[in-house]
Amino acid sequence: MQAVKIRSFGDAHGLAVVDMPEPVVGPGHVLIETEAIGVGGVDAVIRRGTLGTGFAVGLIPGSEVAGRVIEVGDGVDPTWIGQRVWAFTGLSGGYAERAIAAVDDVTSLPADLSMIDAVTLGTAGPVAHFALAHARFTTGQSVLVRGAAGSIGIMAVQLAAAGGAKEIGVTTSSPERGHRLRAFGATSLLDRSGKRHEGGESAPSDLVFDLVGGEAMPTFFEHLAPNGRMVSVGVVAGYPPADFGMPLMRAFQKSLSFGTFSLDTVPVLERNLVRADQFEAAARGVLRAVVHDVLPLAKAEEAHRRMDAGEVFGRIVLTP
Template sequence: MQAVTIQTFGDADGMAVVDLPEPSVEPGQVLIEVEAIGVGGVDAVIRRGTLGTSGFRTGLVPGSEVAGRVIAVGDDADGAWMNRRVWAFNGLGGGYAERAVAAVDDVTELPDGLSATDAVTLGSTGPVAHFALAHARFSKAESVLVRGAAGSIGIMAVQLAAADGAGAIGVTTSSPERGQRLRALGATHVLDRAGSVLGSDGADPADFDVIIDIVGGPDLPAFLERLAPNGRLVSVGVVAGYPLADFGMSLLRSFQRSRSFATFSLDTVPVPERDRVRAEQFASAARGDLQSVVHDVLPLARAAEAHRRMDAGEVFGRIVLTP
């Protein structure tokens, strides 16, 4: 089968299309004939070597989520999965390929009316956004800022916060044009990447009860300063790299405002809970109540181009690869 591997960590040109043996199906797994592959920020972070390379070796097939049809079932897995259309999380590697394996616990059946492309745009990002808001103890009428809102997690966080009755929803993005697209999804205030008003919003919201941060990087302390008293910032990604080692000093200097910082990973959510939320979100998307935002659909052989576009900050939503 054809697959994309990381030959060298660093820029996108370090990836190459190669021929590999079809993956074997272990007990408790299914084999999927892949129809669509989600290109996520974590893929780029791994490829760049931002997380270090000790846990990732050259030759890795990147990609953590696919959608397609089950064509084989391993021992100890329910044979009823055969021929079902599914979304699957396949760990932190193995997705950029014509066929992929996944544990049955990490597979969700697709409802009628939901395409494989939409599934890999929503399948991981929707639950991350949902549980990140819950982790921040977000409640109706509170204000929310989504930092890095033009990515697929940010877009989902905006939609979910709006649906749950946020009092105001700020977003950071790179242009007024992107801001208008985010407004159509529920944003009420558009800020630039530094946190200043972008366009003609009028008054700049002084602070926010909740900040969902997908960006990280050296500017993180400036956004901790945007938290209201008792405000909570939840970090769900570091697409701009790690913040400076002393970033927590911002919290200590504003001790009397009782601000807090937390990280969130979907790995900490019990499997039945995240599967339930994902299935509900898939059903909402099939009804048209939740929007999937696809930037482009490219063939698998153009995976490096997809990563170059992400690195350049060109992507609004998610790029999807098809074998």
């Protein structure tokens, strides 16, 4: 089968298409013939070699796929065979014509939901849902989504709007991208530094939903209202400076707080139930998947170059 491997860490040129043996299905797992593969920010961070230890040259990146189950391992109900599914493959293994997933990380797809939409929503939707809950978001609060043009950011905007947010600010690289987010519920548009595209100062927010990280992350504590919370959901721009917590201490009298969120801390059953509900909502048109482009698997390098350049609005999907 064809797959994409990391031949060297760094820029997108480090990705290579290779031929390799089909994976072997173990107990409790299924083999999926992939029809859509999500390209996510975590894939780029792993490819750059900045996520930490545990990743070696030769890794097949990719965390989520959609396709049909073609084989099951010992202990797995054989009725899975032939089903249309979304699956989480871990932090590797997805960029391939066939992929392995634990059956507990597999969700059946509604008949009216495309596999391309499934890999656009499958991780992004639950991350946004549980991160907002983790940050104690409630109706009537204001939210600022930093890095809102990606698939998780777009879902966070949609869910905050559906949850009755008073205001939803978004940071984007251009006014045009910000205006596109108005269709999903955004009410104020900010540039990457946090200044309003339309001019003037933005109102303080009860919650900053941060997908970016990087050197500028601490400056966004200034956007929090008293008792405000920032939750870090991603670090696509790298880790913040070591002293990033100092603005919190300097604003001690505002009672600000900071937290991180990973979907790994949510029990599998809970996230599967939320994901299934979101898939049904998307099939009915209540939630919208935003697909920037669909490229063949062999163009994974191009997908990563475009993601690194900040060109992507929504998600790029690969197809074998």
